[in-house]
Amino acid sequence: MKKTILILFIVLQFCTLQIFAQFTKSQVDELTAKGIAAAIEPENPAIKSKAGELTGAYKEKEYIQNVCAVFDNLYRNWNYQRDPGGMEYFEKAGVSVYTYTGDCDDYATLMISLIKSLGGEGRIVCVSGHAYPELYLGKDLSESELDIFKESINSYYENKGSRTRAKYLNYHTDSNGSVWLNLDYQDRYPGGKFVEYSPDAEHLVIYSDGSYELAYLNK
Template sequence: MIKLGSLTYQELKEKFRIKSPWDLIIIFVLNILITIPIFIIAHHNFITLDWAHHIDRIILFLVILIAIQFVLRALRRVTLISIILYVIMLGYGTLSGKYGFTSVIEDYRSMMYTMNEDPHPEDIIISKLLPFPNKSKIVDAVEYQNPRIRNFSIMAINKHFKHVKGYYDYFTIIQSFAIFKEINTRWNYVSDPKGHDYIASATESLQYLSGDCDDHSVFMAACIKSIGGTTRLIHTKGHIYPELLIGTKKDLERINYAIKKELFPIESKNKPINYHIDERGNIWLNLDYTAKYPGGPFMNEEILGALTLD
């Protein structure tokens, strides 16, 4: 008989065995704790079938729950050891800044909120690709390295959302939203001279926070780029507007929750978060001067071109 110190293997196994009905209760609780992070990973990597009421995700959750329940029941004699290992794993993730208890809670919260408050993907309608109008002038006008542009951006960041917690991985996006809020609450639309397409530089627009759609787009792009964000300009029929790179579907869930619950709860109340998905699967939010919150409604969906300012 195998011995470990003064205890035999059988005695050790009996020592860690939890008697009924507590073993079944603990197994179910442990099952839920294990199922949630596995379900989150599966949710982000499996294709969404867009079934009514998210039935596909409910089925996925139940399949994972049942499968893990069978495994834990088979290993119920070492349930306590399983709990200890699980706590150690998430505890290590929390202390090391990796995937831990807080990450599981935040991901689950964001996922469940998004399933109830679906962001709205807009199809990119492209009638014909055209050269981006005034491309070289626009690129030159995005003066993101100018100290005045950088200083304005820092002012906006210190003014809005400075004390928002829990989004360390998305701090540049949150700061970009602060810039969006500062610009869009102060922007005054002014048309170009009749018969002329005037492209104002970012520093020109900074003086009075005024101009038309391309001036707004240039200024927004310059400010966000000055703090490390990534934007692109979308050219539609008679209009140009900026979009902010968000990232993946998982990133969108976290950002959707932040916009709707913490950053723009009044402006976005009962309204969808609109976004585009590019050919690489990247998600971009609308930052048009007409939008009251990031991801607001698009003015025109007939896209003629896109200019990424990375």
């Protein structure tokens, strides 16, 4: 039985490679962007309900603390599970909001869906075989303005009685001055470490409206 399962798995892996071999890199990027954008569902009633449930106690707080509440919940409860059969599959956020199960892109689409349902904006970045969400903080932000975000994040965890603290924030700044905060699960707080720091790493940046671009965000 085990040998049969192993053979089937190898066949599926081979078929997956054969399928992707039919596409150019630009076509794969386009398909990835379309699949991820279609999985973002901020208007889904279940998404809106979950966002309200998670942030109810922070309605009078700074917006970043609402984001902390969403991040903290997903970070603590997400169950990582690879896509079955080695095939790439983008679960709708309206489904994963019930299961809290999936791979990195499913985590990212659910995170961005919840953030957008609260009135915020975000994007998903793919690099080095990994996908993660980023939160839009604003444009042309000064160091003092970024420090305010960090202090608010630390205040959230302090008020919860947690020892979690952000010593510094990891974010990307686009050429137009837009600042995007890392929301990956590599650390226990928003603004934690990136999965990739190499200046030569090419990033596929996917926006919630379905547009996308290739960029070297670490340069």
